[in-house]
Amino acid sequence: MADYFSEMGWRELADELNSLNGEKLPPPASKASVEALIDEKITQDGHQCPVCLKDFLTGDVVKIMPCKHxxxxxxxxxxxxxxxxxxxxxxxxxxxxxxYEAWKKEKKRAKERETDIENLHNSMFS
Ligand SMILES: [Zn+2]
Ligand SMILES: [Zn+2]
Structure with a gap:
C-alpha cells in the first residue's frame, strides 16, 4: 500500500509535464524587477496591449518592460x-x-564554451 503512489508513476507525470514545455518553465519574475518596471502615461492612440488586444486609451498608465513592450x-x-x-x-x-538563476548561468557558460571551441577550431584551421 505504501508503494501505491510510486506505482502510479508520479515521477513520470512530472517528467511529462516538464517535457511538454521543452525545458524547465521559468519561475516568476523577482519582486524587485517587477517594481522597477517603468510606468508610462499614454499620450497618443495607436498602440495595443499585446495580452488583451485592446487599444490603450489616452491617459491610461501602462507598464513598460525593459524590451520596450x-x-x-x-x-x-x-x-x-x-x-x-x-x-x-x-x-x-x-x-x-x-x-533557476544558477541553471541559467550554467547554460550561458555551456554556450560560451561552445563558442570558445568553435573559435579555437577556426583559428587552427583557417
Ligand atoms: Zn491589456
Ligand atoms: Zn518584449
Whole structure:
C-alpha cells in the first residue's frame, strides 16, 4: 500500500509535464524587477496591449518592460507572477529563484564554451 503512489508513476507525470514545455518553465519574475518596471502615461492612440488586444486609451498608465513592450498593468502583472519573460518577445526579467538563476548561468557558460571551441577550431584551421 505504501508503494501505491510510486506505482502510479508520479515521477513520470512530472517528467511529462516538464517535457511538454521543452525545458524547465521559468519561475516568476523577482519582486524587485517587477517594481522597477517603468510606468508610462499614454499620450497618443495607436498602440495595443499585446495580452488583451485592446487599444490603450489616452491617459491610461501602462507598464513598460525593459524590451520596450507596453502592457496594461492588470495584464502584465499576473503574467509575471507566473513566469519571468515578456509575453511578446520572451525577454527575461531576473527571478528570485536561485536554482533557476544558477541553471541559467550554467547554460550561458555551456554556450560560451561552445563558442570558445568553435573559435579555437577556426583559428587552427583557417
Ligand atoms: Zn491589456
Ligand atoms: Zn518584449
Amino acid at each position: 507596453k502592457f496594461h498593468p492588470e495584464c502584465l502583472l499576473p503574467w509575471l507572477s507566473k513566469t519571468n519573460s515578456c509575453p511578446l518577445c520572451r525577454y527575461e526579467l531576473p527571478t528570485d529563484d536561485e536554482d
